Amino acid sequence: MLSPGTLTAVMLLTVVVGTTAALLAWRERREPGAVPLTAMSAGQVWWSVFFVLEHRADTLAAKAFYSDVQWVGVVVIPVAWLLFALEYTGRDRYVRPRYVALLSVVPVVTVALAATNDYHDLLYLDTELVTEGGRQVLDRVGGPWYWVVTGYTYLLGLLGSIPLLGLVRSDSLPFRGQSLGLLVGTLAPWASNVLFLAGAVPVPSLDPTPVFFAVSGVAYLGAITRFRLLGTSPSANHRARRLVFERMREGAVVVDRHDYVVDMNEQAAAILDVEPRDVLGEPAAEVIPRYEHLPEEGRSSRHLTLGEGLRSRQYDVTVTAVADFHGRSLGGVISFHDVSDHLRRQQRLEVLNRVLRHNIRTETNLIYGNADLIDAEGAHVEAVKDGAMRIEAISDKARDVIDIFERGRQSGRSLTLSAVLEECVEAVREDHPSVAVDLEVDPGDDPADGTAVSVSPVLTSVLMNVVENAAEHNDSADPWVGVRATCADEGVEIRVADNGPGISDHERAALERGNETPLEHGSGLGLWLIAWGTELADGDLTIDDREGGGTVVTVRVPRIASEGE
């Protein structure tokens, strides 16, 4: 058991630590939670100070007076604790004068009853001096209001701890440290008070709660200095998450595990053309069209079309399951991503595809066929036929581009590297027999010359164009194209070198910029096809001058899992 001197020393230490904590918190009074924390520390100091005065007083009247005055500090603590927890965790909408006044009713009544207890005995039924441990201490028997204020104190303490407990599991070390420091600092005196109420303390008449405020002060100071309490606060988190939900471009509807709508953002309300207050609490099936066809989790296989005619919009609908800590389902979030513009662009491409694939090709063949029938000089007829052939070549290239886009959307398909290389090289050798086309494969750890290496099917069009360009435009006396593929663990590098005239700077500049202008543009679609195809295959492309003349085009693409894997 503590000697009187030691007890006083401990209490004074509590006062030092509490006062320091209060002043440090007051300095940060513009930070969320700082003012309630100051009030809480001041309450603790008040309680401790008058506890010492009670302890050192000689008469029953003086001890009882100081004991009654302690209530001012005692009742401030739980109210300040709850307000602190609310402000600190960003729930400051509850920290309004009317709520503070409401929370202060019981404390004010308590202080009033303490001051007038002699007339009603509501707070204390009996007060007397008893000798315990060789010294005289005050022994008071709690009245009905004593238990009311005790229950109220514990209730506010519990309510304040709940939001802070959420921070203990935070990913942020400072917030975990802060909340742990605060919880330890608050639980220590409360635990000692529980022991006092249960009669499990060495001196039954001596409430050790203020003594444990030394622990609180140290914990709070630790949270302030070590974990930057009031310097870094999570109060923005709560609001920010809500703000992200409200302002996100996608519509989002939250449903509970029984498929009732419990929340939705403004965007979702606009998409579904509903008023949130009308549909919250309603069955989701009545609010979201085709709700019953949505998957349990993941993206819906079909787009959701809302509205009619030209004003209709299409949405990708995704369901994200929400589960609690133990993995039990709590409901889900249904998000609506507007894909109308994307689909419209796709439709336009399909129309262009049809025009290129069918109309231009047909008309070009018609021009070519009729040119033979024209009664004119041979050179003019040949010029018309060459022109028609070039139009057809461009339309073929455009079709290839559209094919690449189409293949790029079909994820999961793959071809072996050896098949791609052989197809390209063979085709170019056939079309350009005068050009020597060398193929070399460095298989890396693949013993079968690239047959076990899978790549995106888009690579076929890309390589075909690279090799063909190198051969077609090669005006060297001894035209040559070298294709060298090197396999590595993470990807494949295909290097196509030639001894031709090289690629002009303005063509390369357009590729590097990523767009063309009316004045600065390429001569056709070939290079764009190579660049877009490489991009679709998640690869990268470099074009360099070859030492001794010509160009080196290097395409690097990742290996992908083959269809059988």
Next chain:
Amino acid sequence: MSHEPTYAPEEGGATGRRSRIVDLLTTYGERAGNALVYSSAYLAAIAMTEVAIAMVLLSLPPNPAPVVVGLVTFAVYTNDRVADADTDAVSDPDRSAFVRRHRGTLYLLASVAYGLAVAISVLGGPVALAVTLLPGAFWVAYAADWVPNLAPRLRRLKEVLVVNSLVVALAWATTVTALPVAFTDAAVTPATAVVFAYFLLRSFVDTEIPNVGDVEADRATDVATLPVAFGVPATRRALYCVDLFTVGLVGVAASTGVLRAGPAVALGVGVAYSLVVTGLLGRADDDAVALASECEYLVVAAALVGPLLIA
């Protein structure tokens, strides 16, 4: 390879070491001096001396009052300097730079000091506690700018001639006199009133002397002080009058037996020192004169203790 002693480099080395030691001592001494002056720690020491003088004058037994007053003085003045660090940048750039550099540490030290003062004052009972808590209440209110909101007239006291210095002097005299009395449960006697009046007069002088150096700043902020209102020579004369009034008070107290002869002489020595310092007003460096004025209590303490040591 030569093994002959090479005295010259060793001598040079010894000189170098001495020089480094001197440099180190100078550097750290200067830093310690700056810390003492800029952090207001020296004011705390002077305040403790004041309480010790009051205890001797009132024949009070040893008690923690000087420590409490020292801690409170340190806390309040340090907090004041931390709060005004930015506005002091023009009038006292060195102090402002020091305070800004150690702002966090100084505030923490001030908080701990005030916490210690409150804790110790609890041992003196509720009156001692109340006297100690009062500066803290002003600390909180001033920092929150509550004073102008709640009491515009109170705020304007700072601008009223004589009243501003009188309020500060009153606060000092009350703390220095009341706290040791409260700690020892001593009765309030005529001697208590004389000691209170003595510290009131001395603190008034101590408050007006630094105003001579702040004439421009006070004029700019409409704060009326003696040098602003009447000029430095008139201030000097007014403070001579206060000094002489103090001499009269001490003389009457000694002649009527309220004060013993020894302490009365020591107070007289202090006032004589003050007359010299007041005479330097406007004729020497303002900061040096202000510092010298604050050291009056050290002179009184020396005059009180000196004869005892000699005996």
